Amino acid sequence: MLIKLILLAVFGIAMAHLEGVVVVYLRKVLGIPDTESNKESINKLSEKYLPIEISREAATIVMLVVIAYLTGNTWAEKGVFFLWTFAFWDLFYYLSLYILIKWPPRMSTIDVLFLIPVPWIAPVWFPIGVSSVTIISILILILTGILK
Numbered sequence: 001m002l003i004k005l006i007l008l009a010v011f012g013i014a015m016a017h018l019e020g021v022v023v024v025y026l027r028k029v030l031g032i033p034d035t036e037s038n039k040e041s042i043n044k045l046s047e048k049y050l051p052i053e054i055s056r057e058a059a060t061i062v063m064l065v066v067i068a069y070l071t072g073n074t075w076a077e078k079g080v081f082f083l084w085t086f087a088f089w090d091l092f093y094y095l096s097l098y099i100l101i102k103w104p105p106r107m108s109t110i111d112v113l114f115l116i117p118v119p120w121i122a123p124v125w126f127p128i129g130v131s132s133v134t135i136i137s138i139l140i141l142i143l144t145g146i147l148k
Helices: 002-030 039-044 050-071 075-101 125-143
Strands: 110-114 120-123
Touching (some): 002 075, 039 110, 050 075, 120 125
Antiparallel strands (some): 110 120
């Protein structure tokens, strides 16, 4: 299981960087300054492009579900692998954005976390905290032998 978790973390980190790069390009095309909240991007996306952005987010979830399904042996393991990979993807998405454009400038910066089914808006510290707790919880479950 350890090798799978390492590879899934690497997969999540790579996905995060790719998505971070896409978001940097979107921000530039939309004219959103590097220090501005991503919340402003919703207002700047025309109705024509909002469904495209939603489809990008849906594709991200599909990729995470498929990799978890392919690597897990039981439904519980598939669920753990999904949460694990999602958490690494989420954490490293923000790290990638910070490395590329120094965004977010603060942990309290408001972000659009997801658009499905409606926009989820919260400060950046929230998804970072949830993802960190997810990773730590899974590690504890493995170290205590609850997950094998």
